[in-house]
Amino acid sequence: MTGSPSRRRELGRALSRIARAGVRQTLAGHGDAAPPARPAYRIGITGAPGAGKSTLIARLAARRLQRTAGEVAVLAIDPTSPITQGSILGDRVRMDAIAGDPRLYIRSLPSRGSHDGLADNLPDLLLALDRYGFDEALVETVGVGQAEHAVRTLVDSVVLVLHPESGDSVQAMKAGILEIADIYVVNKADLPGARKTAAEIRAVTRRVGDGGAWTPPVVLCAQGDDAGLTELDEAVERHRAWAAERRDAGAVRLARARHHAQALLSRRAAELIEESDPALFDGPLEPVYHRILRRLADDLGGK
Numbered sequence: 001m002t003g004s005p006s007r008r009r010e011l012g013r014a015l016s017r018i019a020r021a022g023v024r025q026t027l028a029g030h031g032d033a034a035p036p037a038r039p040a041y042r043i044g045i046t047g048a049p050g051a052g053k054s055t056l057i058a059r060l061a062a063r064r065l066q067r068t069a070g071e072v073a074v075l076a077i078d079p080t081s082p083i084t085q086g087s088i089l090g091d092r093v094r095m096d097a098i099a100g101d102p103r104l105y106i107r108s109l110p111s112r113g114s115h116d117g118l119a120d121n122l123p124d125l126l127l128a129l130d131r132y133g134f135d136e137a138l139v140e141t142v143g144v145g146q147a148e149h150a151v152r153t154l155v156d157s158v159v160l161v162l163h164p165e166s167g168d169s170v171q172a173m174k175a176g177i178l179e180i181a182d183i184y185v186v187n188k189a190d191l192p193g194a195r196k197t198a199a200e201i202r203a204v205t206r207r208v209g210d211g212g213a214w215t216p217p218v219v220l221c222a223q224g225d226d227a228g229l230t231e232l233d234e235a236v237e238r239h240r241a242w243a244a245e246r247r248d249a250g251a252v253r254l255a256r257a258r259h260h261a262q263a264l265l266s267r268r269a270a271e272l273i274e275e276s277d278p279a280l281f282d283g284p285l286e287p288v289y290h291r292i293l294r295r296l297a298d299d300l301g302g303k
Contacts, residue, residue: 008105011132015107018124023268026121036130040073043236044151046141046180047161052187056161056221057140063233065103070135073105075126077119077142105134111142118142118150120267123260126154152180153259157239159183159232162201164194182216183235189220189228214242269296 021029045053045060057074064072109119118141119125129137141151152158160181184205186198198218205216217235221228272295281288 007132011105011128012107014128015109015125018121018128019109019119021121021124023264023271026124026264029124036127039130040126040134040137041240042126042137042139042155042157044139044141044155044158045161046151046158047185047187048163051161051163052223053140053161055223056185056187057138059229060232060236061104061138062101063229064136064138064236065101067233067237068135071103071105071133073129073134073137074107074140075119075122075129075137076106076108076140077111077122078108118154123154123256123263150259153255156243157182157236159185159236161185161187162197164188164191164197182214182239183232184216184218185232186218186220188222189225190222194220213246214239265296268299272296272299 018026018029043060043064045057047053054076057076061072061074109122109125111119118139122139126137126139139151139155158181160183162184164186184198184201186194186201188194198220201218205218217231217238219228219232219235221232269292272292276292276295280291
């Protein structure tokens with residue numbers, strides 16, 4: 001349990017170390033440690049900026065704490081500037097209303113080099129939460145829109161948060177992020193257009209659905225609306241029960257391991273490119289490509 005100040009400081013230091021680690025440090029940190037016997041249930045919350053994800057997550061986290069005698073963690077990912085390499089990390093501020101609960105742990109993270117709405121080393125950060133005994137982990141993505149598919153591999157339930165004015169863009173989203181969600185939330189539902197947007201989402205999901213047994217619900221939720229929050233909380237529970245019966249745990253584990261390996265390889269290639277002399281890139285593309293591949297191979301040989 002992380003309720004004690006010393007335990008929380010220990011966890012904070014561990015997460016900072018993992019978040020900053022390069023690929024070689026990440027690999028060295030794995031060793032032969034056995035996976036946790038009972039990993040945290042992971043809920044991913046994604047959607048475009050301005051949809052109100054952070055405030056909704058704060059309310060949902062408080063509601064999830066009512067369901068468990070254990071602890072809940074929130075990892076809120078903020079974008080890193082490609083110019084300054086800095087992050088505002090403002091999501092933590094918007095969650096201050098619930099930050100005092102000793103069973104809740106909130107951590108803002110910069111996306112750093114990640115381009116999929118997540119953060120560098122997120123699989124290892126989630127594994128750390130498992131090892132610290134959290135019952136649930138809520139992951140807020142950057143909120144870049146249609147590109148955020150990777151979160152589906154790393155979490156157990158995906159909640160897509162939409163603004164009432166999303167109606168005109170629903171058709172454009174149907175081939176992208178709209179298809180990854182297990183639950184849809186039309187947030188700020190007290191604003192005009194919320195019910196129209198919800199109806200359009202229901203229509204689209206009926207057309208693009210895969211015919212599986214799970215039908216993603218569409219929840220209308222507004223600030224101070226306990227009924228909508230309760231409906232969202234119950235939708236998460238229903239999806240959790242459905243997934244426990246229908247999903248192949250071995251296939252989920254292999255998909256996450258594949259994503260982890262791919263992410264590390266991509267990052268290591270990016271590290272090698274960043275470390276290279278600019279003169280390396282002065283010439284035809286194919287030889288440059290093969291030089292980088294050789295450097296990756298030499299890197300592996302130098303383990």
